[in-house]
Amino acid sequence: MEPPKSRPKRKRPPPQNPIEVALKTWFDAAALTEPQRWDLDELISHAPKRWTVYEPMVLLPAGSFDTAIWKQLLPALSNDQVDLLWVQILSEISKRTRGARFTHLAVNEGIPAALRHSTPENLDRGEHEMGASPASENILRSPTGLRILHGDFGPAPAENTVPDFEHAFWVSTRQNGIFQTWAPRWTMFSRGNIKEKARLLDFHNGKDAGQRKSPEDTWAVDLYAGIGYFTFSYAKLGMRVLCWELNPWSVEGLRRGAKGNGWSVRVVKDEHDLSLPMEELVSGGERIIVFLEDNRRAAQRIKELNKLDISHINCGLLPTSDASWKDAWDMATRNKADEAWLHLHENVGVADIEKRKGDIEQYFLGLATHDNGDRTARVEHTELVKTFAPGVWHCVFDLYITRSSSIT
The missing domain is CATH 3.40.50.150 (Vaccinia Virus protein VP39)
Structure with a gap:
């Protein structure tokens, strides 16, 4: 008598991208009005797929949520609707880690080679030149392109101020077993x-x-x-x-x-x-x-x-x-x-x-x-x-x- 043939094991479906899961959850919960109801699949296709974690921050790659469709949608949303989106993304990414809870979200737009002169308007947007003149060289490698989406990253930078280390937001990581920490609003980190x-x-x-x-x-x-x-x-x-x-x-x-x-x-x-x-x-x-x-x-x-x-x-x-x-x-x-x-x-x-x-x-x-x-x-x-x-x-x-x- 021939032994019964074993049934082939079913392959587990690959886990869904947490940002995609967050978008689907947010889309159903955000109470979007009819003019705001863009096609969900199109929104997902123009959303970032990758991220980097530096506890307790999630850093999205350059250009995230900056395509034409998102540039049209985000300004049409209320502050609460936008904040709900960022919170949902942080929540879903936190679920994929062991015990970590991420509370801050930003987009890494790179380190500019030159800095523009500060004005009250761009300082209000969180840009920082540390006393720069127009188009001056960014010799301090200040991360002026960091785009903050959610969380308190510390006091807004201003020119010629004494560094307020204690009230800044600090993140950390380990590489090769070595601990490193920095304030992302003020300092670059090259992964x-x-x-x-x-x-x-x-x-x-x-x-x-x-x-x-x-x-x-x-x-x-x-x-x-x-x-x-x-x-x-x-x-x-x-x-x-x-x-x-x-x-x-x-x-x-x-x-x-x-x-x-x-x-x-x-x-x-x-x-x-x-x-x-x-x-x-x-x-x-x-x-x-x-x-x-x-x-x-x-x-x-x-x-x-x-x-x-x-x-x-x-x-x-x-x-x-x-x-x-x-x-x-x-x-x-x-x-x-x-x-x-x-x-x-x-x-x-x-x-x-x-x-x-x-x-x-x-x-x-x-x-x-x-x-x-x-x-x-x-x-x-x-x-x-x-x-x-x-x-x-x-x-x-x-x-x-x-x-x-x-x-x-």
């Missing part, structure tokens, strides 16, 4: 840097690790620290870190993040502290020392310390960090040890990556010749971190600097 952070954490392992000494008991320098993107990777490796950052909100995020990871931190920011000798500033033994000032002071400050054992210098500004390269070279060549690594961040067209690598080597070899040839340099590796635009990569060039008699 795509996770790959480069992980690479730094593994830098002293792997096939090329033979020439890379242990990072413990050495220093790292981060010339564009932000909220601690790469500073924290160095700290986790056991290094002490000297770092520089111009944005006070980023410095506060770095301070809070360091504390959240259990690392001691000193913020050097007021006129008195900035005037103290470097020996005194580093004497407390803190894992991280961050200077709220222009990094053009960095090389001179490090020179005051006579010689440090510096393993890494991070030049992490896009689209190019070349304004800091000469200073980074000076720090590396005053190094107590025979070698150092410079991590040079650049946006480069895919067809130009090899040429840029050669240009970088020639630039630093020129500096070496000018310094009587005691040191030499070569790009050991080019890391393609992420695409920045079509055909353009965010690259990191690892420049290895050592005694000229040591390199082969």
Whole structure:
């Protein structure tokens, strides 16, 4: 007798997108009037499908709810109807997470390269220029494009005000086991840097690790620290870190993040502290020392310390960090040890990556010749971190600097 054939298992239907579920629920509950009753399927087709969570905030991708159909519908709704939509989206996304409850919703519209002059009208809309003149460069990387949909993100920004850290809205995440926090109305966060952070954490392992000494008991320098993107990777490796950052909100995020990871931190920011000798500033033994000032002071400050054992210098500004390269070279060549690594961040067209690598080597070899040839340099590796635009990569060039008699 043949055994009975087993019935094929039914495949579970894929879970519905929570934003789609939220729209359907909202559409039935919002008591839309006849002029407001757009086709539900069309609304769903023009709604975002993805999101990112930074507790307790949900961040939607650029362009969300900004297509023609939504631009026509949203102004026709009452404030209560619009708010019900945002609340429903937060509720459905919260259901898909384990125990998390999301309370704030915003759209990430990117970080502009330039800032417009502030007016009472655009400040009322939550835009922020931090004292900018018309079309001034956004050197602080202020997230002025953030479009707030729901939740209290803290006091509306205004020009030339003292940062109110305690009343701001803060979010957080973990990447590679490292805690980071920031105020999204004031500070950017680049999720795509996770790959480069992980690479730094593994830098002293792997096939090329033979020439890379242990990072413990050495220093790292981060010339564009932000909220601690790469500073924290160095700290986790056991290094002490000297770092520089111009944005006070980023410095506060770095301070809070360091504390959240259990690392001691000193913020050097007021006129008195900035005037103290470097020996005194580093004497407390803190894992991280961050200077709220222009990094053009960095090389001179490090020179005051006579010689440090510096393993890494991070030049992490896009689209190019070349304004800091000469200073980074000076720090590396005053190094107590025979070698150092410079991590040079650049946006480069895919067809130009090899040429840029050669240009970088020639630039630093020129500096070496000018310094009587005691040191030499070569790009050991080019890391393609992420695409920045079509055909353009965010690259990191690892420049290895050592005694000229040591390199082969």
